[in-house]
Amino acid sequence: MPYSPKHSGAMAQGTSGQYGDFELVFPCSKGGFCYYTGDNQQRDTRWMNQLCEGKGNITGIAMIQGNYGTMGNLEVVAVKGKDLVHYWREDTGERKWHGPFLITSGVQGVPSIVQAGAGVFANFEVVVPRRGGGLLYLQRDNSRNGGFAWSQPQQFGVGNISGCSLLRPNVGSLRGSLEVVAIHSGHLVHYKREAGSTLWEYATTFGNGISGSPAFIQASVGSKTMFEIVAPLASGGLVHFRRLHNSRNSLWTQVATFGEGKYSAVSLVQHNDREGKMDVVAVKKKGADHYICGPEPDYEWTGPFELPSLARVRLHVKVLWTSTLYALSPEIAVLIARDMFLNIGIHIEVLSIENLNLPDLMVLDLMTPSGNYCKESYVSEEMEQLYEHRNNVGDDEIVAYFVDATIPALGGCATYPRNKPGFVVSGSDSGSAISYIILHELGHVLGLNHTKKTDRLMNDDLNNVNLNQDVMISGMELSKMLRSRYVTKPCC
Ligand SMILES: [Zn+2]
Numbered sequence: 001m002p003y004s005p006k007h008s009g010a011m012a013q014g015t016s017g018q019y020g021d022f023e024l025v026f027p028c029s030k031g032g033f034c035y036y037t038g039d040n041q042q043r044d045t046r047w048m049n050q051l052c053e054g055k056g057n058i059t060g061i062a063m064i065q066g067n068y069g070t071m072g073n074l075e076v077v078a079v080k081g082k083d084l085v086h087y088w089r090e091d092t093g094e095r096k097w098h099g100p101f102l103i104t105s106g107v108q109g110v111p112s113i114v115q116a117g118a119g120v121f122a123n124f125e126v127v128v129p130r131r132g133g134g135l136l137y138l139q140r141d142n143s144r145n146g147g148f149a150w151s152q153p154q155q156f157g158v159g160n161i162s163g164c165s166l167l168r169p170n171v172g173s174l175r176g177s178l179e180v181v182a183i184h185s186g187h188l189v190h191y192k193r194e195a196g197s198t199l200w201e202y203a204t205t206f207g208n209g210i211s212g213s214p215a216f217i218q219a220s221v222g223s224k225t226m227f228e229i230v231a232p233l234a235s236g237g238l239v240h241f242r243r244l245h246n247s248r249n250s251l252w253t254q255v256a257t258f259g260e261g262k263y264s265a266v267s268l269v270q271h272n273d274r275e276g277k278m279d280v281v282a283v284k285k286k287g288a289d290h291y292i293c294g295p296e297p298d299y300e301w302t303g304p305f306e307l308p309s310l311a312r313v314r315l316h317v318k319v320l321w322t323s324t325l326y327a328l329s330p331e332i333a334v335l336i337a338r339d340m341f342l343n344i345g346i347h348i349e350v351l352s353i354e355n356l357n358l359p360d361l362m363v364l365d366l367m368t369p370s371g372n373y374c375k376e377s378y379v380s381e382e383m384e385q386l387y388e389h390r391n392n393v394g395d396d397e398i399v400a401y402f403v404d405a406t407i408p409a410l411g412g413c414a415t416y417p418r419n420k421p422g423f424v425v426s427g428s429d430s431g432s433a434i435s436y437i438i439l440h441e442l443g444h445v446l447g448l449n450h451t452k453k454t455d456r457l458m459n460d461d462l463n464n465v466n467l468n469q470d471v472m473i474s475g476m477e478l479s480k481m482l483r484s485r486y487v488t489k490p491c492c
Contacts, residue, residue, distance in 0.1 A: 005116065005218035008165050009267025009283050013040075013055060020272055022047075022279070023065060023074055026265075027058040033078065034492030035097075036307060037375035038290075042163045044291065045279070046339065047307045048347045052491035053097050056080050060110025060163060060213060065091075067098065067121060075091070082106060084128050084138075094136075104138060106131045108267050110163035110213035112379040113181075119143060125168070126179050129161040129428050130134065137183060137200070140410075141164060156200035157191055158185040162212020163265055171225055172245050178284050179203075181216045181229055188214060188231060188241075201280070206252045207241065209234045211282075215268035218245060219276065219374065230280050238291070239281060240301070257269045258301035259291055276472050281307070287492065309490040310347040311482055312441070313320040314397040318389060320362050321402040321427045327335055330402045330425075336435040339444075340471045344478060346487070348442070354391065361386050362404040374413040383413075386421045398422055398445055400438060405429065411437040411462065414444030418436055421445050423485060433467055443473070444483040463486065 007013060013025045022038030022045060026353040034055035039046040039101070058080045063294075065072040067092035074242055076087040080100060084107045087099030090265045103350055111128035121142040136153035157180075159319040161376040164182035177196030181188050188210055190203040212232030219228050229241040229252070237259035263282040270278045275295035282289050282304070291303030319330050328336070333354055338348040365382045366373040373380065379387075386401055393399055401421035405412060414423040423441035430437045436457070456472045473481075481487060 005167055006171055006220065006270040006378075007064075008112070008215040008217045009265065009269075009281070010061050010063045010076075010283075011269050011279070012063055012074070013269050013272065014065050022269070024267065024281055024288075025053075025061050025074075025076055026267075026281070026283045026288050027061055027062050027078075027490050028052050030491065031057065033057050033058050033061055033076075036492075046238075048342070048349075049308070049310055049312075049490060049492045050349070053080075055079075056098060059108065060165060062113045062126075062189065064113055064115055066115050066124070073113070075113065075124060077111045077124075079107050079109060079111055079128065082108070082125070082131060084111060084136075086250035087370070091181070104136065104153050107136065109161065112164050112166035114166050114168050115142075116168035117176075124176070125166065127164050127166040129164060129182070130155060134158055135161055135164060135180065136195075137154045137178075145219075154198070154200075156336055157182065157189070157202070157314065159189075161189075164236075165214050165216035165229075166215050167218060167227070169218050169227075169245060171220065172229065174245060181214050181225075183210050183213060183231070184212050185388075186234065188221070188252075192264055198209050204252070207231065208256070212263050212484070213265035214278070214453065215256070217268050217270060217278075219270045219278070224442070228268065228278065228302060230266050230268050232266060233257065233280065236260050236262060238263065240293075255299065256301060257360065259289070259304055260306060261289060263289075295318045306344065308342075309492060310342065310345055310489045312347045312349055312352055313341075313446070313486055314349050314394065314488075315442075316351050316390075316397060316399045317402070318391075318399055318477065319339050319353070319355050319402045320358050320386075321404050321425075322362070330400075330433065330434075333425075333434040333438060334400070337438040340435065341442075342441060342447075343470055344473060346401055346481065347360065351397065356389055356401075358386070358389070363407060364403045364426075365407070366424075368409065373408065374410060374415055377415065379415050379417050383424070384417055386424070387417050390420060398423060398442065398486055401444075402427065412441040414441040414443070423462065433462055435464070436465065436467055436471075439471060443481065444476070445488060446484040448473075448477055448480060451477075 013020045017039035024036040066075040071091040073387045074089040084102040084103040085100035109129035124140040136159040167179045178193040180191045188207040189476045211234035214231035237361040240256045289304035372378040405428035412425045450460040
């Protein structure tokens with residue numbers, strides 16, 4: 001999705017997922033930045049921390065989903081020490097992050113980026129607070145012959161500024177202008193540059209007791225197109241300002257204060273759907289909070305909802321299973337299993353889904369010559385053959401193999417050859433409980449044994465389990481899984 005004036009800060013609503021998933025970055029208290037995705041479901045957002053990226057003291061960060069790549073690469077600018085740097089992330093394949101690439105030096109606080117001007121690949125435009133006072137405006141020439149060169153910084157504004165938000169409206173009389181709101185001495189200062197001009201002008205000052213970097217968007221869902229600003233307050237929580245877009249002289253009106261907690265910066269997104277609801281993520285000293293604004297006429301803010309800090313397991317799915325007897329495809333079953341484990345604080349990151357054409361192993365014989373199967377280290381010859389198929393899976397990553405059936409008939413099996421962690425799920429014996437069986441077998445790979453307690457994930461008889469309730473594991477089982485070599489501790 002190219003830059004839309006409906007988002008500002010370090011959060012973007014991308015094009016993946018039915019409801020447009022969120023992509024989010026914010027500075028990590030341990031250095032570098034945290035990268036989250038928010039899986040937008042019909043009513044809520046499932047946040048998942050993906051990784052920590054980069055190093056060093058990042059004080060401020062901003063992101064858009066640009067229009068390079070197939071879906072749109074993520075483009076990030078960050079203030080790292082005294083430098084302004086650029087990172088970007090591939091939108092397909094391994095989704096690798098690249099950077100940091102130095103843009104300029106002598107900056108501070110929180111920057112802002114848009115990609116909204118003319119041309120197929122419109123330029124990136126960035127505003128960032130300058131050490132020594134005022135702001136710097138830069139753009140990267142993304143035209144065919146531009147060579148991706150960053151312009152010399154243009155200085156404007158005065159005073160010690162700690163954060164800013166840049167907007168390029170695409171409606172009304174302000175179409176094509178550049179608008180910046182920055183924080184200075186507890187107030188918000190609005191600067192503007194008319195379309196076609198290179199001259200920055202002071203517009204107005206408003207707000208009191210502002211303590212962190214604002215987010216500034218053009219909202220276009222609802223009865224009127226408005227400019228919206230959300231900013232942190234020194235007294236805690238956030239303040240929401242609004243202004244009609246179509247009059248140069250309309251005033252900023254304080255609409256609400258909401259929330260609690262000390263925040264350093266905010267991101268603001270207006271949803272493409274959900275009746276124009278808005279989402280805010282506010283950055284704390286450690287971690288971040290999510291707030292949601294309901295539709296007009298009430299525009300009621302709810303929150304804070306703290307972003308979870310999740311441990312991670314990396315899973316690859318390989319499918320031999322062709323049965324159409326069951327309601328759930330392996331892909332959907334894995335996603336349901338993932339959501340069930342999010343509730344206990346573990347994110348199953350699904351890295352790949354591959355179909356394997358192995359007709360001889362579709363009905364997988366688990367029996368070893370000694371007559372033992374699926375316990376301790378008993379791995380049958382056919383299992384050895386199947387687990388050979390790892391195909392670019394990392395050492396500490398787990399493979400789930402979906403077969404048609406097993407001999408003898410089991411729902412799944414979690415023994416695996418040395419250094420090839422994985423498990424088998426059987427289509428014919430798992431039926432609608434398939435998501436539950438995925439988690440049961442994964443539990444084994446992460447070090448869990450069976451329990452005699454009924455109603456628990458690791459009970460070996462599905463008849464003892466109520467499949468309509470949340471996954472039941474004990475605190476001891478959870479801490480054992482978190483100690484597994486296949487589990488990565490949360491870094492954000
Ligand atoms: Zn078991």
